[in-house]
Amino acid sequence: MSTLESLIRLHRWQLDERRRQLADLDTLASKLRDEQARLADEEKAEQGVAAQSPEAATAYGAYARRLVERRRKLAESVASVEQQIMQARDALSEAFREVKRYEIAAANRAAQQGKRTARREQAGLDEIAAETDRRRRS
Secondary structure, X not given: OOHHHHHHHHHHHHHHHHHHHHHHHHHHHHHHHHHHHHHHHHHHHHHHHHHHOHHHHHXXXXXXXXXXXXXXXXXXXXXXXXXXXXXXXXXXXXXXXHHHHHHHHHHHHHHHHHHHHHHHHHHHHHHHHHHHHHHHHO
């Protein structure tokens, strides 16, 4: 295996790692958004209970304060994960460019090798033709 092939393999592995990281971050962001939706539903349910029961209404204030804090923390988490997703996308783009750079270099190297081989073959055929022509003239 040539050095260039090893580099391509390494960079493809890194590209796959970046893809996995991005997928994990997307999954995490989705779970956080689902949690935000669940909290909104929970709040509506608690408001309904508090509206129907005076005992529950007195406890609703403490619940609402905790809910606000949980929402704030979730919003911070979502913002943090979205920032990480942007960074992961940039890293993925860079990894893809690196893979392409090495693949293009490998393709160019293969094309040059093909041209050299074709020239050698043609030179061999030319020599055979020249020798055949000399023998025919002699």
